[in-house]
Amino acid sequence: AIGQGTRTRLIGRERGYSGVGFGGISVGGIVNNRRQFGNLLTGVDHLPHTHNLEHNAFTMGRPEWGGHLADNLEAIVALHGAETIAAVIVEPMAGSTGVLVPPIGYLEKLREITRKHGILLIFDEVITGFGRVGGATASETLGVTPDIITMAKGLTNAAVPMGAVAISRHIHDGVVEGGPDGIELFHGYTYSGHPLAAAAGLATLDLYKSEGIFEHASSLHGYWQDAVHSLKGKRHIIDIRNMGIVAAIELAPHSGGVGKRGMQLFHKCFDNGLLVRATGDIIALSPPLILQKTHIDEIVGRIGELIETVD
Ligand SMILES: Cc1ncc(COP(=O)(O)O)c(C=O)c1O
CATH class of the missing domain: 3.90.1150.10 (Aspartate Aminotransferase, domain 1)
Structure with a gap:
């Protein structure tokens, strides 16, 4: 939509998990999921994971060692060319592969490198969203703002299935205003914006606020x-x-x-x-x-x- 059609590559991370759709498995880094499904999406590369017992065992909260691992993104950019890379997707804290807490400075550095090269940064906040690590998102808690946030689980307290994607204004304007007149976004599922799920989501968000759930958990x-x-x-x-x-x-x-x-x-x-x-x-x-x-x-x-x- 903004004339950067060569940017098709996605960069995920080893030990990442973004679900079991084809896209999620492709950017994810769980071998047992990946080996079952052939070549998956093409043009995907992976950052190394940040788990290291030798340096970080028994760390309380965010480890001091490991921020430099984000520099591997520069190597990946040098290998493929920035103009071929659309986005980097990581969970701010990897959940399903065993709670890998982001080292201090790591996400900040990913943000810096992606911004420098015009690459979008996506945080998969399906686990970390809605009070799990403090604020409404890990992004808010850690003060690192990606371009896109995916969310689910806590959105409806998982009582009713619903996922959502939050995008920054510049992506919205690029897609909606840069595209042809007519349908704003050529995307949608049978159950997109389902009224029952939307009602559950709104009720959940109200309860988070009225009962002070995030503040309670943070305390x-x-x-x-x-x-x-x-x-x-x-x-x-x-x-x-x-x-x-x-x-x-x-x-x-x-x-x-x-x-x-x-x-x-x-x-x-x-x-x-x-x-x-x-x-x-x-x-x-x-x-x-x-x-x-x-x-x-x-x-x-x-x-x-x-x-x-x-x-
Ligand atoms: C970070 C993350 N992303 C996505 C998912 C689920 O994605 P899907 O429902 O597409 O398989 C999970 C499920 O645990 C998850 O932890």
């Missing part, structure tokens, strides 16, 4: 961080990391295979009334934002007891 960040990090030193635990009301507990893999120990702990938790998520040997925690300190004590206490019973 627990310190308590949550201290509680999850109190598990340091327990059997098998090789890392604990956290951001907002999210945490990951990484376990050393069992000699019987990767993921076995994580799954064992998952089942033990489930049988004892605690639902956690196991992604390989990483236990990911992302409890409802209405939680109270007693719930945090219960979650952490139970994991602390049960980890001692895992082989």
